[in-house]
Amino acid sequence: MSANHPAADWLDTLPRDRLLGEFSLWSADLANLERDILRTEPFVDLYHVDVADGRFAPSFLFFPDQLARIRALTAKPLHVHLMVEGDIVAAQARQFVEAGADLVTIHAENGAAVDAALDAVAEAGRAAGIVLRLETPVEAIVPFLDRVSFVTLLGTAIGVKGQGLSDTACPRLVEARRLIAAAGREGAIRLAADGGIRAQTVPLLRAAGAETVVLGSLAFADPDLAGRIAWLHGLPMPEALP
């Protein structure tokens, strides 16, 4: 573990009175990753690191040695989103926690492989999350709610950048919020929206209950990142569930 690694209780240090911004390193300048991390660090709550195997998601993304280099550059929490097939997910989770991930999110669609992957993350003393593809029924989060600190809902087709937000994204967040509350896990779980994060969609996602959003181009391509993040932090809290 790097000396840069944040305290184990980093989850409790994340603000609750404003929307969190996770920045997706896939949308950084991949030829200048260090520069983009250092320039965005003052504005980010977590870095989001997509991992894709070209089968579970149609792209090849980030690998453990790369994460270890990123770990050495920043003390900000690193959220690894594993978009890989079930036969390798537990092994991948282990490799990414060894490389310095603070939070590893596993797809519920990995089925029978999910438990072992969540165990691997917990055994390493790191936080775990569960994530759903856009087409998966939201109830699929329920069996995992007592074991995770983050629930992420994709708002676009998996593993493709630059897409518009699905009309189903906001109603799905509301449903997830209800399920989290019904499980007595409100306040223990952060609800995250990933995909389709645009200036016009962030207020809608926040109103639907998102507590964190995964910004790609909205962070890395914004000429006024400080202004963008001040705006994001100033969005009103979601209304209480009826």
Ligand SMILES: O=C(CO)[C@@H](O)[C@H](O)COP(=O)(O)O
């Ligand atoms: O997971 C994703 C896209 O599915 C993100 O992590 C991307 O980085 C988003 O990039 P933009 O489309 O917002 O530019």
